[in-house]
Amino acid sequence: MSDDLKSEYESLLQFLYMAPVGLVQMKSDGEIVMINPLSAQLLLPIAPDGDLSNFFITLENIAPELQNLCSSFTKKRGQICDALRVQLTAGIPGKEDPKVLAFSLLKLDADRIMAVISDVSLLAKREKQLQHNEAWFNAIFSGVTEYALVSLDSDGNIENWNVSLERLGKYTANEVEHKPYSIFFPKDSTDEERLKDRLAEADENGWSLFESWCLRSDGSRFWGSSIISPLENALHEHFNPPRYSLIIRDITEKRNSTEDLIKASFNDHLTGISNRRAFFEVAGIEFERCKKRPRPLSLLAIDADHFKKVNDTFGHATGDEVLKHLSAVLQDCVREMDLVARIGGEEFSALLPSTDMQGAIKIAERIRSSIAESLLEVNGQKIRYTVSIGVSTVNENVTGIDMLLKIADEALYASKHGGRNRVTAIHPQAVKIIDQ
Numbered sequence: 001m002s003d004d005l006k007s008e009y010e011s012l013l014q015f016l017y018m019a020p021v022g023l024v025q026m027k028s029d030g031e032i033v034m035i036n037p038l039s040a041q042l043l044l045p046i047a048p049d050g051d052l053s054n055f056f057i058t059l060e061n062i063a064p065e066l067q068n069l070c071s072s073f074t075k076k077r078g079q080i081c082d083a084l085r086v087q088l089t090a091g092i093p094g095k096e097d098p099k100v101l102a103f104s105l106l107k108l109d110a111d112r113i114m115a116v117i118s119d120v121s122l123l124a125k126r127e128k129q130l131q132h133n134e135a136w137f138n139a140i141f142s143g144v145t146e147y148a149l150v151s152l153d154s155d156g157n158i159e160n161w162n163v164s165l166e167r168l169g170k171y172t173a174n175e176v177e178h179k180p181y182s183i184f185f186p187k188d189s190t191d192e193e194r195l196k197d198r199l200a201e202a203d204e205n206g207w208s209l210f211e212s213w214c215l216r217s218d219g220s221r222f223w224g225s226s227i228i229s230p231l232e233n234a235l236h237e238h239f240n241p242p243r244y245s246l247i248i249r250d251i252t253e254k255r256n257s258t259e260d261l262i263k264a265s266f267n268d269h270l271t272g273i274s275n276r277r278a279f280f281e282v283a284g285i286e287f288e289r290c291k292k293r294p295r296p297l298s299l300l301a302i303d304a305d306h307f308k309k310v311n312d313t314f315g316h317a318t319g320d321e322v323l324k325h326l327s328a329v330l331q332d333c334v335r336e337m338d339l340v341a342r343i344g345g346e347e348f349s350a351l352l353p354s355t356d357m358q359g360a361i362k363i364a365e366r367i368r369s370s371i372a373e374s375l376l377e378v379n380g381q382k383i384r385y386t387v388s389i390g391v392s393t394v395n396e397n398v399t400g401i402d403m404l405l406k407i408a409d410e411a412l413y414a415s416k417h418g419g420r421n422r423v424t425a426i427h428p429q430a431v432k433i434i435d436q
């Protein structure tokens with residue numbers, strides 16, 4: 001053998017030795033002529049008595065078809081099989097995964113066969129998981145009738161849904177496909193930012209859960225619990241770009257049974273709107289959202305003017321009716337996603353998410369004028385009354401909802417001081433007062 005040929009042969013052997021796949025060269029009867037370390041490692045556990053001298057004998061119990069394939073291959077040379085999978089072990093549930101090898105056999109000439117072996121256990125496991133997930137998903141998608149299941153793309157647009165969506169929300173395919181998931185909620189009860197917040201919340205915490213009014217296709221409502229969570233692929237990795245699952249459940253019945261309890265804890269006994277406790281709870285959450293993903297958040301402090309005089313003139317019971325009227329006007333003047341609450345005797349608050357100072361002043365002015373223009377009739381008595389309002393808005397100087405309320409109270413005080421029946425706004429950074 002020439003030196004050149006010798007060195008080429010050495011390189012080839014080196015390659016076979018180092019190759020990241022198992023390589024075995026054998027004679028046509030299976031006698032192994034060359035085997036690289038990886039092959040030995042893969043085949044030793046199944047070799048009877050650790051004998052790796054014959055390829056077909058090593059595999060005769062596990063994959064006798066390999067020998068059959070070789071003996072029935074009549075061409076002079078060529079590929080006998082490509083990545084034929086052989087399962088070596090069944091695996092132990094929870095401990096070991098099944099061992100699966102893939103064999104490719106190549107006939108080099110009449111008496112030489114090359115086998116390429118790779119360990120595809122992990123690949124087989126992933127494929128199985130994928131099939132499993134798909135079967136699981138399909139089962140839920142078609143079998144579950146209590147929950148509406150929807151998958152969303154990264155922008156919150158509907159990709160897929162189960163049949164329950166038609167049952168629960170009476171939606172047809174055309175009405176939901178590629179539509180934003182906001183179609184399931186009353187228009188006034190949420191906005192773009194809030195819907196995006198929920199996706200971001202799901203990214204951060206793994207889920208975003210909320211209870212709210214939900215909308216059926218025919219416009220009717222039900223009280224629903226919705227959970228959004230990021231979808232994962234078979235390797236438990238989040239999709240990139242992200243995808244989400246949205247599960248909506250009709251909990252009207254549950255709400256009805258706990259409604260008295262909810263009302264007692266979170267609603268004001270006289271007016272029925274949120275009480276101080278509910279206000280601080282919701283406002284706190286909204287404030288945190290605002291700090292995480294900056295956007296406007298405004299607050300109105302509303303107080304009936306000379307209310308003592310109303311009580312003194314018409315009686316306490318009539319005073320109560322005035323407070324009820326005031327709460328009804330407040331609710332009429334804001335969106336459903338805003339929160340109005342009675343936080344003290346004749347003091348009310350309105351929390352206005354995604355509303356800047358100018359927007360908040362407009363709403364405050366709408367409330368003020370609606371009340372000033374109302375002529376209330378209680379037990380035959382005609383009553384006119386007014387309110388004073390203070391407006392504040394979150395900016396980087398505002399550290400919490402208490403501070404926001406304090407600034408709105410200062411603005412309210414300025415309205416009272418300025419003659420009542422007016423709106424005053426205070427910019428948090430400058431404590432600059434704008435009189436309306």
Ligand SMILES: Nc1nc2c(ncn2[C@@H]2O[C@H](COP(=O)(O)OP(=O)(O)OP(=O)(O)O)[C@@H](O)[C@H]2O)c(=O)[nH]1
Pocket residue numbers: 270303304305306307308309311315316317318319320323344345346416420
């Ligand atoms: N009818 C009724 N009155 C209430 C209720 N809670 C508080 N009040 C009355 O509201 C009045 C508030 O009076 P003040 O704080 O002096 O204020 P005001 O008379 O409204 O005067 P300004 O706020 O300065 O315009 C008091 O007379 C309270 O008794 C309630 O639930 N029902």
